[in-house]
Amino acid sequence: MYENTLVTVAIEPSEIPWVKVFTKRKVKEFSQCTTAEKAEIFRILDITEKLMLSYFNADKINIASFGNLLPQVHWHIMARFETDSYFPEPMWGQKQREAQLDLPSFEVFFTQLQNKL
Numbered sequence: 001m002y003e004n005t006l007v008t009v010a011i012e013p014s015e016i017p018w019v020k021v022f023t024k025r026k027v028k029e030f031s032q033c034t035t036a037e038k039a040e041i042f043r044i045l046d047i048t049e050k051l052m053l054s055y056f057n058a059d060k061i062n063i064a065s066f067g068n069l070l071p072q073v074h075w076h077i078m079a080r081f082e083t084d085s086y087f088p089e090p091m092w093g094q095k096q097r098e099a100q101l102d103l104p105s106f107e108v109f110f111t112q113l114q115n116k117l
Contacts, residue, residue, distance in 0.1 A: 001019070001110055001113070001114055002113070002114050002117045003024075004040070005024065006023065006024055006036060006037050006040045007021055007022060007023055007024060007037070007040050007041060007044065008021075008022045008024060009021050009022075009044060009113075009117065010022065011110060012076070014078075014091065015084060015085060015099045015101060016078055016079055016080060016081065016084050016091070016101070017052055017056055017058075017078070017079040017103070017106060017109060018076065018077070018078045018079070018091070019048060019076075019077050019110075019113070020074050020075065020076050020077075021041055021044050021045065021048075021074060021075045021077070022072060022073070022074040023037055023041070023072065023073045023074070025037070026072050027072065027073050028071045028072065028073070029073065030065065030073055032073070033073060037073075041073075041075060044117060045063055045075060045077060047113070047116050047117060048077045048113060049061045049063065049077060051109070051112060051113055051116060052077070052079040052109075053079075055104065055108075055109050055112065056079045056081075056103055056104065056109070058079035058080060058081060059080055059081050059082050059087070060080040061077065061078065061079060061080065062076070062077075062078040062080050062090070062091075063075060063076065063077050063078075064076045064078075064090075078091060081101060081103075083097075083099060083100040083101055084099050084101060085097060085098065085099040
């Protein structure tokens, strides 16, 4: 949905708003990122979190970086809701219920995010 010389931002299809930020360079650990890459990642995390909070009125924003299955630096940014299927578990955890979400348009959100990035 967005990219520049340092990073790519991709949409993760889900019941919740979820984007991933990848470094363009194939580095395994955050400590291997350049200062410019780190700054760009945190710029995008900040913009995305603020927009998710204001647009979706999320109960919580989850920001995570694992990389166990995909050993490339990347971050997950997820808007979480007490009525999503997994809350309070992580989205990789055990399903707690059927989601009861009535969220505004994801497409509008992603367009707004693109414009801010």
